[in-house]
Amino acid sequence: MDENELRLLSTEERRKYYFEKNYRYDANLYYRYSGTVNSKFTKEAHKSELIFYYHKIEKGLSLKNIRPFFGVNAVDYLIDSLYQYVEKYGFDHIAGIAYGNIKKYFDFHKNLDDNGLLLPLKDKFNKLIGTKVDINIISERDYGINIIKKSDVQIENNFKELCFSRHTIRQFTEENVELETIYKAVEIAQTTPSVCNRQASRIHIIEDKKIMEDALRFQNGNTGFENDINKLLVVTSELNDFKTSNERNQPYIDGGMYAMTLIYALHSLGLGTCPLNLALDSDLDMELKKEIDIPENQVLIMMIALGHIPEKLPVAASKKLAIEEVVRVVN
Ligand SMILES: Cc1cc2nc3c(=O)[nH]c(=O)nc-3n(C[C@H](O)[C@H](O)[C@H](O)COP(=O)(O)O)c2cc1C
Structure with a gap:
């Protein structure tokens, strides 16, 4: 029209x-x-399929009562999928983790499989994958389960302090933000949970001032501080990592969670951040992606403006709702 x-x-x-x-x-x-029609149509989609299936094994092995022969059809499928992946792309890190998880599955059943139910699967696995393995590219910690102690997860609780000291910052100094600092924050953000651990989030860092200016023109909430932004991040989700139409909102859920961790990580490293919405009309969405070279198969989640924080500065009060306004107990 x-x-x-x-x-x-x-x-x-x-x-x-x-x-x-x-x-x-x-x-x-x-x-x-997404993989709605064909779950192996790109390397990324195929990789995501491997993660989807091998995660069923590591998840199954982490339960209190492990059901013998759990997910046997998934393991069968995974062996074929891994074979096709290795034929096409070689034995890389993801293939290694899939391989390691299948081995762990067989190891778990070593004393449970008196009737040799898994023998045909084992044969297939050895025949298809056996010769192509380069086990040196993965570590034992990358697959199966790792045992942790309660004391490992119950760390000194300063998360409250981190959350209560974060504010959206709309004034930045001229001091440069080193890429190294952003990489450190991304490393922290990589701990963000994601559906089946598929890790679809991607970060585009815009350094160049002209490109930043062009990109910010698509965004409607940066007036008044656009020239002070030192680095502009664009958070996206890789659609190839999602499978069926049931997951249609998952790119935004995973992307939003990732962005939140990244904002906290940047904050923990002393930087100021301002999340910037990318609620765009489809034409602008397409144009912005073209402008900053974001592939069509990634969806835009948000931008994050960042920079160093002045010694003293105003922040919006941004009063939060009371607990009883957001919580409902179902009983
Ligand atoms: C997805 C998202 C988009 C946002 N977009 C903008 C924006 O375009 N411009 C802006 O100045 N602030 C933006 N904000 C910041 C919010 O206004 C801010 O988070 C909110 O007022 C709460 O303040 P606080 O972050 O200091 O707690 C955005 C926040 C989020 C989570």
Whole structure:
């Protein structure tokens, strides 16, 4: 519909037009780039399929009561999928983890499989994968389970302090933010949970001031501090890592969680951050991706403006709701 036709519509009709257009755009991208139709159509999608299946093994092995022969069909499928992956892309780190997890599955069943139920699977595994293995590229800690102690997870509780001391910062000094510091924050953010540990989040760091200016033009909430931003991050989710239409919202959930950890990580390293929405019309979404070279198969989650914090500065009060306004106990 062109500008003139749009102008003839009532406000309600125009809103409906944009509503449908934007949803159609999202749905099309998801349909084209997720594994909805073919879970192996790119290396990333195939990798994600391996993670999906090998995670069933490591998850199963981490339960209190492990069910003998759990997920045997998934293991069968994983062996074939791993074989196809290795044939196409070679034996890389992900293949190694899949391999290690399958081995762990067989190890677990060593004394449980009196009737040799798993023998055909083992044979297939050895025949298909046996010769292609380079075990040196993975460590034992990368697959199966790792035993931890309660004291390992119950660390000195300063998370409350971290959360209560974070504010959205809209004033930055001229001091440069080193890329090394951002990498450190990304390393922390990599701990973010993700669906089946598929880790679809990607970070684009914009350094160049001209590119930053062009990118910020697409964003409607940076007026007044756009020139002080030292680095601009764009958080995206890789659609190839998602599988069926049931997961259509997962890119945004995983991406949002990742962005939150990243903001806390940057904050913990002493930097100021301002999350910037990327609630864009589909045409602008396409244009922005082109402008900053973000592949079509990644969806935009948000931008994060960052920089060093001045000695003293105002922040918006941004009062939070009371607990009873957000919590409901179901009983
Ligand atoms: C996804 C998201 C998008 C945001 N977009 C903007 C924005 O465009 N411009 C801006 O100045 N602040 C933006 N904010 C910051 C919010 O206004 C801020 O988080 C909120 O007022 C609470 O304040 P606090 O972060 O200091 O607790 C955004 C926050 C989030 C989570």
